[in-house]
Amino acid sequence: MDAMDHAPSVTPRALATEAVHAGREDLAALGVHAPPLDLSTTYPSYDARAEAARIDEFAATGARLEGPPVYARLDNPTVARFEEALARLEGTEAAVAFASGMAALTAVLLARAAQGLRHVVAVRPLYGCSDHLLDAGLLGTEVTWTDPAGVADAIRPDTGLVMVESPANPTLAEVDIRAVAHSCGTVPLLVDNTFATPVLQRPAGLGARIVLHSATKYLGGHGDVMGGVVACDEEFARELRRVRFATGGVLHPLAGYLLLRGLSTLPVRVRAASATAAELVRRLAADARIERVHYPAIGGAMVAFEVHGDPHEVIAGVRLITPAVSLGSVDTLIQHPASISHRIVREGDRWAAGVSDRLLRMSVGLEDVEDLWRDLTQALSARSAEPAGVARSVAVPSPAER
Numbered sequence: 001m002d003a004m005d006h007a008p009s010v011t012p013r014a015l016a017t018e019a020v021h022a023g024r025e026d027l028a029a030l031g032v033h034a035p036p037l038d039l040s041t042t043y044p045s046y047d048a049r050a051e052a053a054r055i056d057e058f059a060a061t062g063a064r065l066e067g068p069p070v071y072a073r074l075d076n077p078t079v080a081r082f083e084e085a086l087a088r089l090e091g092t093e094a095a096v097a098f099a100s101g102m103a104a105l106t107a108v109l110l111a112r113a114a115q116g117l118r119h120v121v122a123v124r125p126l127y128g129c130s131d132h133l134l135d136a137g138l139l140g141t142e143v144t145w146t147d148p149a150g151v152a153d154a155i156r157p158d159t160g161l162v163m164v165e166s167p168a169n170p171t172l173a174e175v176d177i178r179a180v181a182h183s184c185g186t187v188p189l190l191v192d193n194t195f196a197t198p199v200l201q202r203p204a205g206l207g208a209r210i211v212l213h214s215a216t217k218y219l220g221g222h223g224d225v226m227g228g229v230v231a232c233d234e235e236f237a238r239e240l241r242r243v244r245f246a247t248g249g250v251l252h253p254l255a256g257y258l259l260l261r262g263l264s265t266l267p268v269r270v271r272a273a274s275a276t277a278a279e280l281v282r283r284l285a286a287d288a289r290i291e292r293v294h295y296p297a298i299g300g301a302m303v304a305f306e307v308h309g310d311p312h313e314v315i316a317g318v319r320l321i322t323p324a325v326s327l328g329s330v331d332t333l334i335q336h337p338a339s340i341s342h343r344i345v346r347e348g349d350r351w352a353a354g355v356s357d358r359l360l361r362m363s364v365g366l367e368d369v370e371d372l373w374r375d376l377t378q379a380l381s382a383r384s385a386e387p388a389g390v391a392r393s394v395a396v397p398s399p400a401e402r
């Protein structure tokens with residue numbers, strides 16, 4: 001067989017195919033089936049002149065090095081496989097991975113600020129820490145909050161970024177990405193695609209220049225790996241790699257390995273959990289104990305709802321569902337945004353963005369829908385008004401019984 005037999009096909013491959021093959025094309029040639037996990041922090045080289053030239057090249061351009069890495073803060077082959085796969089899934093030229101979603105957003109803001117573009121236009125709600133990072137100006141940036149219709153007017157000569165989430169955390173409000181991208185003109189639009197994942201939405205194809213993920217969520221998919229990633233064009237990826245090298249928010253290679261593994265089941269997980277979420281939404285919407293259900297037109301596995309009663313009782317009452325922040329795992333999680341994910345946002349700003357104190361956010365996992373509904377409905381009937389220590393101690397099974 002000659003090399004041509006292994007040349008990548010020019011026919012675009014479907015998402016489900018990319019999910020299991022992207023970033024792994026050379027494995028057969030390497031004679032392995034699972035991707036190698038390279039934990040090296042440094043790499044030997046007997047030619048320091050050549051290393052100097054490679055470092056000069058990286059410092060000047062931010063382009064990925066040819067050949068072995070010099071040092072793990074600069075590049076890692078296992079992480080690069082995840083980056084390649086995610087870029088393919090998002091339909092971008094490149095992707096750059098970080099230690100967390102917040103490290104990824106930080107690098108984007110620093111890269112723009114380094115060009116003298118310190119002003120950000122953003123649409124609420126955003127994830128609470130993203131909101132806080134912008135609102136508190138922790139990186140020396142300045143934010144103007146607006147609604148999607150106000151984006152064009154909010155842009156100034158020093159605006160370096162427009163940022164939206166769609167569906168947004170935690171209200172699941174949707175933004176017309178194509179329309180906002182149009183309003184941005186030449187200013188890059190960043191879309192946080194953590195909730196939708198490329199299975200449901202590919203913002204780059206709708207005009208976003210920068211696509212952000214907390215990879216900790218659906219991309220990893222099992223609640224056991226923390227990471228962040230930015231999918232973008234190669235020009236901006238070069239800026240991000242330079243910032244990453246200088247600031248050090250790198251993704252650990254084991255995290256890169258687990259994220260690549262997570263991607264292979266991403267389409268199956270997202271579709272299955274979304275079908276269950278849609279059924280739970282139907283039932284919640286018909287339930288008299290629920291005041292309002294939020295579910296995006298695009299679908300997905302995230303559901304939010306307001307209860308007539310005390311949301312804390314629902315959190316305290318779940319037994320199968322895990323009462324925990326985060327999302328995108330194989331198991332169902334529920335949390336109270338005003339207490340946890342959006343706690344750091346000022347109360348008035350939360351309310352104005354639609355994050356009421358009675359809102360609960362649920363990340364639907366892969367359990368059977370009937371088991372989830374049974375747990376939800378018993379939690380919705382829980383009453384903390386019952387004498388504490390009497391009814392509650394009877395109602396709560398011991399950990400061994402759960």
Ligand code: MET
Binds near residue numbers: 325326342
């Ligand atoms: C530390 S709070 C939030 C973690 C995660 N970004 C979430 O929205 O659940």
